[in-house]
Amino acid sequence: MVDRISDGEHAVMDVLWDEAPLTAAEVAERIDPARGWSDRTVKTMLARLLAKGALAHEEDGRRYLYRPLVARADYAARESRKLIDRLFGGRAAPLVAHLAEQDQLSPQDIAEIEALLKALKP
């Protein structure tokens, strides 16, 4: 049911992934001010996310409390897979290789990833 979360919708999900449930007004307060959104825009995003099943809402007096229905990790997994499929032939290693070539890995990143991989090995 949750087809695709657009970039704008993602900003709303981000807020609710950090803290939920929240009212529409509370979500609007927490949206990255850099977007310069009016609260109407936030309400539109909430309505669209509800319609596509990414959020649930429960009544709280005469307003709603919104809560995510998709987990951030699930969404991240889907998006990562799409990127890897589209750009790296479906395999993760070329993505890491790519990041490495582009110097997008700090020494700290490298250390962390090595530790991770070590832990993964049988």
Add this chain to the structure above:
Amino acid sequence: MVDRISDGEHAVMDVLWDEAPLTAAEVAERIDPARGWSDRTVKTMLARLLAKGALAHEEDGRRYLYRPLVARADYAARESRKLIDRLFGGRAAPLVAHLAEQDQLSPQDIAEIEALLKALKP
């Protein structure tokens, strides 16, 4: 100038990243048949990619030869960075951690990445 390459446009870029220059008809032949596109659709994509500066074309008699202006690696870098910024707080290590947790790394991936990282270290 190359703002965003949509999913459909990406299918066309993929063909031209593999082989260029090509005529519109040649691109159409090479598009993944799974898309079921008419050649009109391919022409539309070519026109849009031209307009947004992702392709160049040169005349060849009464038709054009198209070639990419953005490199696949550059595009991959931009898209990877966007994903990492949006979903992983701008750091690559959590992405790899995430792939690991989701069992999206095969033993071969792990071996390859380890070798890569080893080579990166001073």
Add this chain to the structure above:
DNA sequence: TCCCTCCGATTACAGATGTAGTCTTATATG
């Protein structure tokens, strides 16, 4: 020479997206 065909250019049109504005209704306040 005249028409058919193949190409690019232009136009179409519905659904998604960004970005709100207006309508309706149920409280809260004077």
Add this chain to the structure above:
DNA sequence: CATATAAGACTACATCTGTAATCGGAGGGA
């Protein structure tokens, strides 16, 4: 009690995308 507000519901509208169809001109065959 009457009315101003504030929430959600519905509507708006331009742009981007997917997916073509149509128009107009240049070459090639009859």
